[in-house]
Amino acid sequence: MNDVNPAVIKDLLRQSGLRATPARIATLSLMSHSSKPLSHSEVAVELQSLGVDKATVYRNLNDLVSVNLLRRAELGDHVWRFEFVHTGGQECSPHPHFVCIDCGTVSCIHENYVQDARLILDNDIGTVTEVLFRGHCNNC
DSSP: OOOOOHHHHHHHHHHTTOOOOHHHHHHHHHHHTOSSOEEHHHHHHHHGGGTOOHHHHHHHHHHHHHTTSEEEEEOSSSOEEEEEOEETTEEOOOOOEEEETTTOOEEEOOGGGSSOTTOBOSTTOOBOOOOEEEEOOTTO
16 A cells, blocks of 8 residues: 655646646545555545546546556456556556456555566567466455
């Protein structure tokens, strides 16, 4: 979990060229405190009590991805999930995720568990930019 204060959130938004609207501040603040990637619907539920509607959440998530404040990933279930890119003034590098095949829980896996998340494959196959693990979580 990240500890990013509201002043830093506002600065990140302004430095990225986005206006620091209350909905964007709330969205980025929520994402900065999340320990796992969140879907659009999860973010919308969390921000509903602040009066932020689903369409605004959707636009803000995509705007924040476009300026590299959030990262977007599809983890094999056709649901986009979003996660905070900056921690403590430094950019957080891409890392693997674990998806429980029973309950759908998504967890971040520290990048040290995989030597290099950007593995270069032999035979000109390509470059790995995302690693996903599937299995059974401890709660299932």
